[in-house]
Amino acid sequence: MKARRLLSATWLGYRRNQRGFLLSAGGVAAGVAAFVYFVGLGQGVSWVVGERIFPVDTSHVKVVPQRVALGAFLGGGVLDDEAVARLSALPGVTNAYRQVELRVPAVSQYSGDFFGRRIRMGVDILAVGVDEEYLVDHLPPGTRFLDPGEDDWIAHMDDEEESSPVPVVVSRRLLELYNTTFAPARGLPRLDERQLVGFRFPITLGTSYIGRTQRMPRRTVMGEVVGLSDRALLLGITVPLETVRRWNSSLLTEEDANGATYSSLVLAADGPERVQDIIFAVRRAGFDVDQTEQKLAEEIGVALTITTLALSLLALVILGLAAISIARAAHAHVTARTREIGVMRAVGATRWDVASIVLAESCAAGLAGGLAGLLLALLGAWGTDLLAARYVVDFPFKPDSFFIFPPWLSVIAMGAALLAALGGALLPAVKASRLDPVAALSGG
Amino acid sequence: MIRLTGVRKAYSDGEGRHQVLDGVDLEVASGEFVAILGSSGSGKSTLLNIIGGLDGDFEGEVEVDGRALHRLEDKGLSRFRGATVGFVFQSFNLISEISALENVGLPGWFDRGVSSSKASVLERATEVLKAVDLSSKTHRRPDHLSGGERQRVAIARALFSNPKMLLCDEPTGNLDASTGRDVIDLFRVLNKKGMTLLMVTHEARIAEAAGRLFRLSDGRLQEITDERDDHSRLLGQVTDEAGK
Numbered sequence: 001m002k003a004r005r006l007l008s009a010t011w012l013g014y015r016r017n018q019r020g021f022l023l024s025a026g027g028v029a030a031g032v033a034a035f036v037y038f039v040g041l042g043q044g045v046s047w048v049v050g051e052r053i054f055p056v057d058t059s060h061v062k063v064v065p066q067r068v069a070l071g072a073f074l075g076g077g078v079l080d081d082e083a084v085a086r087l088s089a090l091p092g093v094t095n096a097y098r099q100v101e102l103r104v105p106a107v108s109q110y111s112g113d114f115f116g117r118r119i120r121m122g123v124d125i126l127a128v129g130v131d132e133e134y135l136v137d138h139l140p141p142g143t144r145f146l147d148p149g150e151d152d153w154i155a156h157m158d159d160e161e162e163s164s165p166v167p168v169v170v171s172r173r174l175l176e177l178y179n180t181t182f183a184p185a186r187g188l189p190r191l192d193e194r195q196l197v198g199f200r201f202p203i204t205l206g207t208s209y210i211g212r213t214q215r216m217p218r219r220t221v222m223g224e225v226v227g228l229s230d231r232a233l234l235l236g237i238t239v240p241l242e243t244v245r246r247w248n249s250s251l252l253t254e255e256d257a258n259g260a261t262y263s264s265l266v267l268a269a270d271g272p273e274r275v276q277d278i279i280f281a282v283r284r285a286g287f288d289v290d291q292t293e294q295k296l297a298e299e300i301g302v303a304l305t306i307t308t309l310a311l312s313l314l315a316l317v318i319l320g321l322a323a324i325s326i327a328r329a330a331h332a333h334v335t336a337r338t339r340e341i342g343v344m345r346a347v348g349a350t351r352w353d354v355a356s357i358v359l360a361e362s363c364a365a366g367l368a369g370g371l372a373g374l375l376l377a378l379l380g381a382w383g384t385d386l387l388a389a390r391y392v393v394d395f396p397f398k399p400d401s402f403f404i405f406p407p408w409l410s411v412i413a414m415g416a417a418l419l420a421a422l423g424g425a426l427l428p429a430v431k432a433s434r435l436d437p438v439a440a441l442s443g444g
Numbered sequence: 445m446i447r448l449t450g451v452r453k454a455y456s457d458g459e460g461r462h463q464v465l466d467g468v469d470l471e472v473a474s475g476e477f478v479a480i481l482g483s484s485g486s487g488k489s490t491l492l493n494i495i496g497g498l499d500g501d502f503e504g505e506v507e508v509d510g511r512a513l514h515r516l517e518d519k520g521l522s523r524f525r526g527a528t529v530g531f532v533f534q535s536f537n538l539i540s541e542i543s544a545l546e547n548v549g550l551p552g553w554f555d556r557g558v559s560s561s562k563a564s565v566l567e568r569a570t571e572v573l574k575a576v577d578l579s580s581k582t583h584r585r586p587d588h589l590s591g592g593e594r595q596r597v598a599i600a601r602a603l604f605s606n607p608k609m610l611l612c613d614e615p616t617g618n619l620d621a622s623t624g625r626d627v628i629d630l631f632r633v634l635n636k637k638g639m640t641l642l643m644v645t646h647e648a649r650i651a652e653a654a655g656r657l658f659r660l661s662d663g664r665l666q667e668i669t670d671e672r673d674d675h676s677r678l679l680g681q682v683t684d685e686a687g688k
Contacts, residue, residue: 348554
């Protein structure tokens with residue numbers, strides 16, 4: 001039977017049984033809509049978690065000294081230049097980026113114009129120094145991320161023109177937290193990345209608002225935001241490695257400064273598939289691997305996947321029920337058309353012709369339902385985003401849309417719709433094809 | 445054209461095995477108009493279904509238009525029906541939701557030939573509707589046609605594929621006498637144009653239109669000769685049986 005004729009037969013079937021067609025298509029639409037909506041939601045939320053909340057670089061391994069330094073006996077435990085050289089030479093490692101934490105307390109006491117608002121505020125500051133190469137690709141072209149040297153010291157705010165500010169990189173996530181929680185609570189303006197670049201603020205070393213600090217000289221420097229990066233310290237500032245080393249050694253004793261060692265070392269693998277081998281090698285060398293963010297991201301990812309799967313399963317159950325509904329409708333339609341099937345057989349229809357007509361009619365219902373379901377899911381997503389934008393208060397990392405609909409999702413959804421339609425119509429089609437023509441002509 | 449040799453067919457029901465056809469032999473030449481008379485339940489429809497390839501479950505040999513139906517599988521029988529025979533049924537068997545034109549074009553759905561485009565199907569359907577004098581009612585649905593008109597639509601559908609023979613099962617059974625005569629007149633015209641017709645009926649008056657008459661009784665087929673006395677006697681007997 002030619003495809004065009006099959007279409008005619010399908011159209012005739014629709015004209016004769018519009019109610020059954022709409023019921024079948026409606027069931028499929030409900031299943032497809034639920035499936036696409038939930039998977040799209042899962043994809044969207046997973047993207048936010050993976051790309052914005054925990055932007056983990058899957059090719060990076062963060063090496064830290066062991067908490068219990070048994071490694072010292074094995075030649076490990078201290079992240080000094082010799083250890084960095086050894087770890088950098090591990091198979092699969094393409095780059096190594098050193099990191100040093102600021103070991104002295106620091107605060108920022110800001111008094112003056114803050115993006116159009118006059119403020120007076122002080123906050124404790126955490127800082128980490130990193131190799132320039134670690135951030136250079138994440139900063140605007142031409143950005144200098146180098147230690148300014150001893151010129152960074154200033155006596156007070158007015159000296160800033162005469163000093164060389166310390167380049168500071170801020171985490172995008174910190175800006176998000178500021179915009180969605182800190183700024184609204186304090187009545188401060190929300191900022192975007194472009195506004196923040198070039199912003200200068202004082203950093204006073206050797207003091208803290210939190211708890212008591214040991215007596216040490218105070219020094220004030222000027223920091224200037226040169227860019228934002230997901231690789232920057234989440235709740236603090238990221239500055240050049242040499243700057244932090246210099247600050248530590250100038251304010252602490254040589255022993256406390258521990259100037260020849262590093263807080264951590266980020267190893268870049270030449271592919272995510274090499275990461276496990278590198279982690280094993282790092283541990284064999286007597287060091288630990290900090291996987292806190294990866295593990296948290298993985299745990300949240302697993303929870304999201306399980307939730308999405310459960311909801312998708314629910315949607316598939318709806319599709320299964322739709323298939324049963326299609327089976328019932330097709331069965332009733334075949335029974336009602338028994339004499340007509342007999343006529344078709346009398347004028348030359350083969351068994352396959354009859355079966356293909358029944359299957360084509362159900363497929364048409366499945367396709368129509370699938371398309372309607374896709375449309376419903378998109379409308380549902382649009383409505384959800386609209387409601388969330390209007391009625392859900394801003395929270396960190398709140399996305400503009402909670403949904404992502406990759407092209408493969410539509411393909412899978414339409415495939416599932418067709419499968420449900422075909423699955424439901426299979427038995428009625430077989431029944432119709434096996435009808436004895438003589439019995440069918442006499443009405444069954 | 446048609447050759448049946450020792451055709452036997454039995455049905456089993458709750459009361460046991462019922463031999464409907466018990467060694468039927470028949471030969472019909474191309475262009476003949478043959479009527480088979482028999483009372484209700486005598487097996488004449490069964491015989492027609494076997495000749496038309498609708499019923500492939502029988503014993504014996506059936507050869508139609510050079511094809512041995514007893515050797516054909518379901519697919520072969522379907523192709524045979526589509527190309528060689530046209531069926532006319534007592535209850536018309538039209539699809540009520542579509543027009544006369546679409547009903548007539550139904551065989552075109554299953555035509556594997558190159559001329560089965562929509563345009564050629566419509567053209568052919570219009571042509572055969574004109575041949576049965578229904579060209580003014582092509583777009584009417586069967587519900588809006590009289591009984592005679594519906595049967596003529598059914599005949600047009602049977603003629604759609606330009607078959608070599610028409611197999612008519614009680615074609616006037618649902619028509620009044622006058623309309624029935626019109627249908628038989630149409631059959632005569634078709635026969636004069638060379639169409640082979642095989643009609644089963646229990647109405648002797650209708651059967652008289654045929655060139656040759658057979659009587660099916662007790663599973664056996666007996667030809668009714670041309671001698672008027674015997675002819676009338678047998679016709680009367682058949683009519684009496686049908687009336688019982």
